[in-house]
Amino acid sequence: MSLNKAPLSPHLQVYRLPLVALVSISHRFCGVVNGLGYALFILFLISIASGHEVYNIGYIALTSIAGKVLMSLWVFSLFLHMSNGIRHLFWDFGYGFSGKSPLISSLIVLLASGLLTSITVLLYL
Amino acid sequence: MLHGKKHWLYHRLSAILLLPLIIWILYSLSLVPEISYENMIIWLSNTTNFVFLFILIIISTHHFQLGIQVIFEDYISNKKSRDFYIKIVNIVYYFLSFLGLASITKIYFGVYI
Numbered sequence: 001m002s003l004n005k006a007p008l009s010p011h012l013q014v015y016r017l018p019l020v021a022l023v024s025i026s027h028r029f030c031g032v033v034n035g036l037g038y039a040l041f042i043l044f045l046i047s048i049a050s051g052h053e054v055y056n057i058g059y060i061a062l063t064s065i066a067g068k069v070l071m072s073l074w075v076f077s078l079f080l081h082m083s084n085g086i087r088h089l090f091w092d093f094g095y096g097f098s099g100k101s102p103l104i105s106s107l108i109v110l111l112a113s114g115l116l117t118s119i120t121v122l123l124y125l
Numbered sequence: 126m127l128h129g130k131k132h133w134l135y136h137r138l139s140a141i142l143l144l145p146l147i148i149w150i151l152y153s154l155s156l157v158p159e160i161s162y163e164n165m166i167i168w169l170s171n172t173t174n175f176v177f178l179f180i181l182i183i184i185s186t187h188h189f190q191l192g193i194q195v196i197f198e199d200y201i202s203n204k205k206s207r208d209f210y211i212k213i214v215n216i217v218y219y220f221l222s223f224l225g226l227a228s229i230t231k232i233y234f235g236v237y238i
Contacts, residue, residue: 028196031189031192031193031196032193032196034189035189035192035193035218038185038186038189038221039221041225042182042221042222042224042225042228045224045225045228045229046224046225046228048165048166048169048228048232049227049228049229049231049232052162055162055165056162059160059162062160063160075151078147078151082143082144082147085140085144086144088140089137089140089141092137120151123151123152124155
């Protein structure tokens with residue numbers, strides 16, 4: 001019997017990602033979300049430049065409950081990408097790879113982004 | 126399109142510059158009592174806000190373009206379509222940043238048509 005010696009890559013549909021991998025892929029996902037939020041922010045700036053009537057459409061959308069929830073999620077996405085980005089800078093200099101460091105820093109990233117989002121939401125309330 | 130060493134460096138440099146800018150804009154906008162049309166005009170007529178927002182738009186545009194390039198390079202194996210999609214995103218985001226910069230410049234200098 002011949003055995004296929006090539007290592008099998010994880011089947012992502014049935015494989016529960018470890019926390020470190022989950023935070024890692026979230027970084028990319030949030031980067032894309034931030035880019036889409038950027039496009040909406042540009043639309044917001046255009047609406048201000050377009051005058052009162054156009055701005056009011058954006059204003060109603062932004063101050064609605066759905067608008068506020070989406071804004072909070074966007075802020076969370078920004079802070080997750082930011083916190084994890086700082087971790088990436090440490091990695092770039094070779095720190096934080098050994099032992100439990102990646103797991104601990106993943107938890108710090110999640111905690112920091114949750115805390116920063118809460119502070120920001122409170123500032124806007 | 127940037128490649129290799131320069132891409133890596135510009136991605137990191139833009140990230141470091143975005144750190145204070147993002148915190149600044151979130152804090153500064155939270156000080157606006159209500160995001161009414163009049164208050165937003167006042168906020169954008171402030172020179173510090175105008176300059177920082179101008180820089181923020183330029184840097185975040187580049188940071189996103191560099192980031193999306195990495196994602197496309199990782200997930201699109203066909204070189205031709207990969208380069209095509211990277212170019213499309215680059216053009217769209219240059220256009221968006223131009224619109225944003227034009228808008229805030231118009232408001233700052235009080236040009237009303």
